[in-house]
Amino acid sequence: MTHLTDTEAAKPSGQEIPPAALARLTIYLRVLNSLMAAGTERISSEQLAESAGVSPPTLRKDLSHLGSFGTRGVGYDVRLVSQEISAALGLMHEWKVAIVGVGNLGRALAGYSGFSTKGFGVVALFDADPLVVGSEVAGLQVSPITELESALRKTGANMAVMAVPAGVAQGLCDRLVAAGVMSILSFAPVVLQVPASVQLRKVDMATELQILAYHAQRAQETENNSESSARP
Numbered sequence: 188m189t190h191l192t193d194t195e196a197a198k199p200s201g202q203e204i205p206p207a208a209l210a211r212l213t214i215y216l217r218v219l220n221s222l223m224a225a226g227t228e229r230i231s232s233e234q235l236a237e238s239a240g241v242s243p244p245t246l247r248k249d250l251s252h253l254g255s256f257g258t259r260g261v262g263y264d265v266r267l268v269s270q271e272i273s274a275a276l277g278l279m280h281e282w283k284v285a286i287v288g289v290g291n292l293g294r295a296l297a298g299y300s301g302f303s304t305k306g307f308g309v310v311a312l313f314d315a316d317p318l319v320v321g322s323e324v325a326g327l328q329v330s331p332i333t334e335l336e337s338a339l340r341k342t343g344a345n346m347a348v349m350a351v352p353a354g355v356a357q358g359l360c361d362r363l364v365a366a367g368v369m370s371i372l373s374f375a376p377v378v379l380q381v382p383a384s385v386q387l388r389k390v391d392m393a394t395e396l397q398i399l400a401y402h403a404q405r406a407q408e409t410e411n412n413s414e415s416s417a418r419p
């Protein structure tokens with residue numbers, strides 16, 4: 188069994204972490220944070236890999252993007268690795284999130300307590316509907332979308348979540364970018380254009396469900412084929 192200590196070597200500088208590794212780092216972070224909450228101080232790479240559902244070599248390769256965690260022996264220091272991952276993911280930074288569109292989804296996101304525990308504070312809510320503007324959601328008053336730029340400045344929001352209909356998404360996205368928001372997460376089912384310097388992530392649930400349906404169908408086909416070939 189391989190154990191590693193937390194001795195830190197020089198970090199590889201300026202290298203971009205591949206997207207698949209980045210996604211897995213968030214899983215390691217979740218596992219490490221629950222271990223920390225349970226009072227666990229050290230963990231072997233095998234145990235951490237198993238809890239995260241990856242192979243130990245994958246785990247070690249992913250963590251190598253953050254630097255070397257060193258010598259064999261006593262396992263990973265849970266707090267240290269969690270801090271390193273948080274730093275690499277930009278989570279030591281204070282993220283102030285504005286939610287644009289306070290309908291079904293925006294309202295649910297605004298009230299989600301998991302954001303603040305992960306370092307994302309919702310600081311502003313915007314909507315265009317006069318019935319929604321001025322109402323209080325998750326302790327914040329919904330601002331009119333006409334005040335987007337001034338309220339972003341006032342609150343210092345540096346990240347935005349768009350939960351608006353597809354038809355208005357590009358226009359609002361352009362306004363967010365012009366106001367200096369460089370990180371945007373959109374739920375609108377539409378392709379958005381942003382300058383290369385802006386990070387845009389899209390959550391497309393319909394596409395995810397279609398991919399899931401494809402895999403479920405493939406699994407069913409494989410099962411049917413193996414059953415028919417097993418028949419005498």
Ligand SMILES: NC(=O)c1ccc[n+]([C@@H]2O[C@H](COP(=O)([O-])OP(=O)(O)OC[C@H]3O[C@@H](n4cnc5c(N)ncnc54)[C@H](O)[C@@H]3O)[C@@H](O)[C@H]2O)c1
Nearest residue numbers: 288289290291292314315316332350351352353355374375
């Ligand atoms: N609800 C879901 O489960 C779900 C799932 C996947 C994707 N989506 C997508 O997320 C988006 C929001 O979905 P929803 O269910 O919350 O819709 P919704 O109609 O309940 O909410 C949309 C909100 O956007 C506001 N809005 C409209 N135009 C605006 C503008 N120009 N400026 C600011 N606010 C504006 C509306 O007033 C409304 O409050 C949609 O694009 C939808 O397709 C929703």
